[in-house]
Amino acid sequence: MLQKTIYRKFASVGLIVLFALGVGCSGQKIGQSSGTSSPGGAVRLQGSGASFPKPIYEKWVNEFGKINPGISIDYQATGSGAGQKALLAKTADFGASDDPMSDSDIKSAGSEILHIPTVLGAVVLTYNLEGVKEPLKLSSQTISDIYLGNIKKWNDAKLKADNPTLNLPDTDILPVYRADSSGTSAVFTDFLTKTVPEWKEKVGMNKQPSWITGVGVGAKGNDGVMGQVKQSPNSIGYVELTFAKANKLPSALVKNKAGDFVEASLESVSAAAAASVAAMPDDLRVQITDAEGAGVYPIASYTYILAYKDQPDANKGKAITDFLWWAIHDGEKFVKDLHYSPLPAEVVKRVEVKINSMTNNGTPLRQQ
Amino acid sequence: MAQTGAIGDKIFRTILLLAAASILLIVVAIFYMMVQNSLPTLERFGIGFLTGSEWRPAQEEFGALPFIYGTLVSSLIALVLAVPISLGIAIFLVEQAPIKIARPIAFMVELLAAIPSVVYGLWGIFVLAPFIRNHLGVFLQDYLGWLPFFQGRLTGIGMLTAGIILALMITPIITAVVRDVLEAVPTTQREAALALGATKWETTTIVLGNAASGIAGAVVLGLGRAIGETMAVTMVIGNSPQISASLFEPANTIASLLAANFAEATDRIYLSALIEIGLVLFLVTFVVNALAKLLIMSVGGNSSSSKHV
Numbered sequence: 157m158l159q160k161t162i163y164r165k166f167a168s169v170g171l172i173v174l175f176a177l178g179v180g181c182s183g184q185k186i187g188q189s190s191g192t193s194s195p196g197g198a199v200r201l202q203g204s205g206a207s208f209p210k211p212i213y214e215k216w217v218n219e220f221g222k223i224n225p226g227i228s229i230d231y232q233a234t235g236s237g238a239g240q241k242a243l244l245a246k247t248a249d250f251g252a253s254d255d256p257m258s259d260s261d262i263k264s265a266g267s268e269i270l271h272i273p274t275v276l277g278a279v280v281l282t283y284n285l286e287g288v289k290e291p292l293k294l295s296s297q298t299i300s301d302i303y304l305g306n307i308k309k310w311n312d313a314k315l316k317a318d319n320p321t322l323n324l325p326d327t328d329i330l331p332v333y334r335a336d337s338s339g340t341s342a343v344f345t346d347f348l349t350k351t352v353p354e355w356k357e358k359v360g361m362n363k364q365p366s367w368i369t370g371v372g373v374g375a376k377g378n379d380g381v382m383g384q385v386k387q388s389p390n391s392i393g394y395v396e397l398t399f400a401k402a403n404k405l406p407s408a409l410v411k412n413k414a415g416d417f418v419e420a421s422l423e424s425v426s427a428a429a430a431a432s433v434a435a436m437p438d439d440l441r442v443q444i445t446d447a448e449g450a451g452v453y454p455i456a457s458y459t460y461i462l463a464y465k466d467q468p469d470a471n472k473g474k475a476i477t478d479f480l481w482w483a484i485h486d487g488e489k490f491v492k493d494l495h496y497s498p499l500p501a502e503v504v505k506r507v508e509v510k511i512n513s514m515t516n517n518g519t520p521l522r523q524q
Numbered sequence: 525m526a527q528t529g530a531i532g533d534k535i536f537r538t539i540l541l542l543a544a545a546s547i548l549l550i551v552v553a554i555f556y557m558m559v560q561n562s563l564p565t566l567e568r569f570g571i572g573f574l575t576g577s578e579w580r581p582a583q584e585e586f587g588a589l590p591f592i593y594g595t596l597v598s599s600l601i602a603l604v605l606a607v608p609i610s611l612g613i614a615i616f617l618v619e620q621a622p623i624k625i626a627r628p629i630a631f632m633v634e635l636l637a638a639i640p641s642v643v644y645g646l647w648g649i650f651v652l653a654p655f656i657r658n659h660l661g662v663f664l665q666d667y668l669g670w671l672p673f674f675q676g677r678l679t680g681i682g683m684l685t686a687g688i689i690l691a692l693m694i695t696p697i698i699t700a701v702v703r704d705v706l707e708a709v710p711t712t713q714r715e716a717a718l719a720l721g722a723t724k725w726e727t728t729t730i731v732l733g734n735a736a737s738g739i740a741g742a743v744v745l746g747l748g749r750a751i752g753e754t755m756a757v758t759m760v761i762g763n764s765p766q767i768s769a770s771l772f773e774p775a776n777t778i779a780s781l782l783a784a785n786f787a788e789a790t791d792r793i794y795l796s797a798l799i800e801i802g803l804v805l806f807l808v809t810f811v812v813n814a815l816a817k818l819l820i821m822s823v824g825g826n827s828s829s830s831k832h833v
Contacts (some may be wrong), residue, residue, distance in 0.1 A: 237788035261790070330679050334764035335776075337581075337788035364785070366580035367764070373681050373774045374763030376784045383649050383759075388657075388679060 157316055202229040205239020206339050207378055208396045209459045211494045212275055213252070216487045227475045237341035237363060243269065243462050249472055254339025256441035257361065266463040270510050271440045272480055273458040276429050278420035278496040279343050280407035280455070282400040283392040284385050285325070291419065293318045294452070295411035296351035302347075302392060303331050304358060305371035308377045309474030310390060318417075325390070330382045332393035335374030337364040343457040346393045347445040357410065399496045412454040413446055424453035425497040433502050440506065465512070470516040477521045480511050495518035539745065555806065562800035564793055573800060579765040586797040588804050590765035593807060596776040599750040601687025601771070602694055607743055610698035617727055618706040630703065632813065637696035648689045653680035653760060661772060672769040674728040679762075687714075688763040690753055690822030694746035701745060705738030706731060740820035744813055751809055756782035778805040
């Protein structure tokens with residue numbers, strides 16, 4: 157009996173000691189592993205941001221890793237807003253965003269942030285209409301009317317006027333939009349705000365616009381919108397072109413400034429980029445929706461990688477500049493298969509200058 | 525001898541006390557952090573935050589009412605559907621089923637509890653939503669269409685779909701807990717009731733009466749999961765902050781709003797609004813749990829008095 161209690165006592169004391177040791181050890185381990193820079197050898201880069209270029213960035217990371225085994229890059233498609241936030245909080249080595257950062261955010265960073273355009277993409281209107289074989293034609297006016305709730309049925313006179321040959325059904329339209337904050341929404345609403353006064357007044361341009369109550373349903377992410385459109389007959393939604401192609405859903409032809417209905421394609425998006433090269437400012441932040449010219453797809457956008465001009469870590473900085481340089485040159489050959497458009501040649505030249513301007517404590521990172 | 529034991533017990537008690545205190549500490553710390561971080565909107569909107577029905581982050585207008593409504597109604601639908609079914613399963617497993625049937629059914633219930641919520645969400649989009657749009661919704665509109673709950677357009681996405689998904693998700697939890705509670709009721713009680721000539725049904729009601737507080741605990745646990753569910757709800761509710769009588773209309777819940785938007789919220793005032801609505805969820809859960817406890821106390825009182833009769 158006495159022995160038993162002694163055992164018990166030892167057992168409980170032992171338990172406490174073990175517990176304390178365990179806590180101590182694990183605490184130490186956590187502390188050690190959270191060291192930031194890896195000394196020499198392998199470099200790990202952490203990128204975070206837009207989901208719009210996720211397929212191409214994943215491809216790039218994979219291909220770049222094959223020829224640069226010492227550099228591993230981890231890209232997380234957390235969304236444009238989160239990418240900007242991660243860069244500002246310095247929890248990521250580079251950020252990614254579809255729409256350029258705001259002036260106030262750039263100022264709040266304390267150190268200069270570069271916008272490096274990587275590829276161009278298109279936002280398309282994808283729809284689920286049984287029996288409609290030819291592509292649907294939409295103008296900014298009809299798109300706006302659908303999302304404002306002015307056009308409620310597919311056989312509305314305005315839609316019929318643009319699509320005289322289509323047999324549009326007498327059913328309710330179900331518009332699907334992004335419920336989360338998104339660069340895709342920013343590009344989409346930027347186009348409508350530029351072209352439709354009623355849209356500008358009621359909704360406006362925003363990453364997370366205030367949708368009209370009672371019109372349509374919201375979904376999270378490009379995938380979410382895609383899933384919703386796919387399973388809901390008579391629905392329409394806006395997504396990045398790659399997602400529509402991957403899911404084999406049609407995308408509408410959209411009327412551009414010149415008055416033509418244009419399909420989103422490599423050529424029509426490149427045309428939109430070419431049309432706005434002259435208007436590109438020094439910091440490369442630009443919106444290219446509703447561009448002028450023939451054959452232009454009007455809901456197109458650059459997508460950017462965001463990085464500090466002066467990199468705090470020499471190894472990581474070198475890896476970032478190497479990756480960016482490779483991406484805008486050798487990387488562009490993978491762009492087409494994933495339905496993005498490569499940067500125009502003039503823009504590549506301007507991006508080269510930006511990459512070459514990147515430094516570590518004032519020392520240039522690239523040998524020129 | 526007594527002394528050595530007393531020291532061991534003291535240490536043991538201290539460890540337990542620390543464990544218990546840590547829960548209190550965590551709750552207080554979370555509450556403090558949330559209040560601290562939601563100060564900008566707390567000060568700016570005051571009580572209007574709770575009563576406002578417009579949620580427009582772009583215009584810095586934040587009203588939480590549609591989300592509170594959506595959270596309560598979707599959870600209520602889930603409870604109304606899940607509680608009778610869960611009770612039925614648990615009673616069948618404990619009181620009626622031969623062990624050969626009870627084992628596989630109990631196993632399947634536990635299996636359901638382990639499915640991640642995103643899978644429920646996907647199943648909701650691709651199976652449940654079309655089923656509601658093409659069959660259940662049409663049926664409800666045909667026979668109960670005069671009720672405001674079943675009017676309006678039928679998209680398959682909305683409050684009802686979310687409620688049904690939540691019901692499916694909480695059924696295994698409620699069932700598992702109720703089963704344990706029923707099993708804990710001494711067999712002698714059943715034998716006594718049967719010996720006095722009670723039918724199976726009467727015996728079961730006596731067992732249920734004695735297990736009432738445990739059952740209520742199970743329901744509260746299920747309710748907790750329904751109120752806090754994020755991903756599955758986001759995928760089927762339509763994410764539209766509106767208050768509509770129709771259960772076919774899209775709606776939104778607090779947890780779903782947070783899941784969809786928290787990562788992307790960069791703006792200070794917007795972040796503050798999201799944290800404040802998290803605080804509201806905290807309070808809603810607290811009030812609902814308190815009401816449930818009150819309900820249990822009143823029900824428990826009745827059943828114990830009826831036992832004496």
